Amino acid sequence: MSSLDQALRAALAARETLLAQLHSQGTDCYRLFHGSQEGAPGLTADRYGPQLLVQSFHHPVERDDLLQLHATINQALGLELQLVYNDRSGSNSRIDRSDPVYQIEPAALEDQIGHEWGLNYRVRARHPGQDPLLFLDLRNTRGWIKAHSAGKSVLNLFAYTCGVGLCAAAGGASEVVNLDFAEGNLEVGKENGALNPQLPTMQFIQSDYFPAIRQLAGLPVSTRRGQKLPHYPRLEQRQFDLVLLDPPAWAKSAFGTVDLLRDYQSLLKPALLATAKGGTLICCNNLARVELEDWRQQVLRCAEKLGRPVRDCQVIRPADDFPSRDGKPPLKTLRLQL
Ligand SMILES: C[S@@+](CC[C@H](N)C(=O)[O-])C[C@H]1O[C@@H](n2cnc3c(N)ncnc32)[C@H](O)[C@@H]1O
The missing domain is CATH 3.40.50.150 (Vaccinia Virus protein VP39)
Structure with a gap:
């Protein structure tokens, strides 16, 4: 098991109670891996409803690591989240929209809905801005x-x-x-x-x-x-x-x-x-x-x-x-x- 996968599994285990609580509150948008504090500085993985948004801020993720991360999270949550990878390790944290590591599936580019506190929020994998639509x-x-x-x-x-x-x-x-x-x-x-x-x-x-x-x-x-x-x-x-x-x-x-x-x-x-x-x-x-x-x-x-x-x-x-x-x-x- 890679050190990233190990760190991710520890992060998921630490969130078990929180995730149950969030789901019961009508929330399916949350951070699953906060790399700076959980063993992989510059890497984050967030769930936005049906999507998994992985972002890298220091250097691009290796494709195998990215796919493993997606698989581990899907298995832990019992879901098939759509993977979106935004490499933001370039200047001014801008998304590399040429996607050399992983091409987003067309279905993930469609407008989606995420939930927080029982409310519906627009989720969009790519839009003119750099940040996700909900902080x-x-x-x-x-x-x-x-x-x-x-x-x-x-x-x-x-x-x-x-x-x-x-x-x-x-x-x-x-x-x-x-x-x-x-x-x-x-x-x-x-x-x-x-x-x-x-x-x-x-x-x-x-x-x-x-x-x-x-x-x-x-x-x-x-x-x-x-x-x-x-x-x-x-x-x-x-x-x-x-x-x-x-x-x-x-x-x-x-x-x-x-x-x-x-x-x-x-x-x-x-x-x-x-x-x-x-x-x-x-x-x-x-x-x-x-x-x-x-x-x-x-x-x-x-x-x-x-x-x-x-x-x-x-x-x-x-x-x-x-x-x-x-x-x-x-x-x-x-x-x-x-
Ligand atoms: C970090 S976001 C704020 C996050 C937001 N409070 C939330 O709840 O998600 C920054 C926002 O500030 C706006 N902004 C930046 N400078 C501004 C200015 N001088 N006047 C009005 N809006 C500004 C941007 O358009 C952007 O929507």
Whole structure:
């Protein structure tokens, strides 16, 4: 047995209880192998409903190892998952779409449906973006939101494919607003809404974060060194009961720079102001090199300085399909009660 197969079998054994629990909760999207912590750095294997998505980030997987991994997982789960292999070991973690190691079966390229917390999500093996359409390490946060949205107005910032919005709608939110600047991501969010026709409809705002959140917060939309700003949708100042702030690690636009390492505050401040008194702001930081304690202090200080002190601050940890030997998972999530 190869060392990879051995590591994979140990990972599957460690997940037995968790997988039974997830299946009973209507979830069939989860991480089966988290290589950085389980013996093969740079390799991950995720189940997305009927598909098995294997990704390599450091170097391509050998074809025999890939096929063995697929067989071992199918045997352990008693399923015939469709294999999708994305080698992302090239520059900027871009998928090598020439597929020199393994050609995806045509059936796996068709649109599929995965499930989480009893909701349907669009699963697509290949799409214009690099990442899968649902980030699995945010599952516990989505679960918390589903359980605590009843009667609340919810603002989902950097909404991507609107998984958080969907959970809020399923949890009985009075209103759900998803905000992202990428039309394609919001389109998948709309598809996710349509895949759950029993839920009330969500709203979608296609806008850059900075002008949108500053208008909601009642702050001026600032220009960069006097440059003329591109068009942005006009929004009324208002607050929400529950706000989710889950930005990418780094992104630059005409309106500003998202930089979780150097400047979390310019994202956090307006989000705090757009959260109602007595409301909840859930904020995330997915940069591995940022320490939870340092970031937590920074967040609490920023709220204090803004006159929006935090009454309670709780950490939401990823589930055990994202094990972390040092107790420091890259994705850190704080739930702030204002
Ligand atoms: C890491 S994803 C966020 C994950 C998401 N919160 C979720 O629940 O899956 C990053 C998202 O931020 C969006 N984005 C990046 N910069 C932005 C900006 N300046 N304004 C609005 N959206 C932005 C991208 O289009 C992408 O959908």
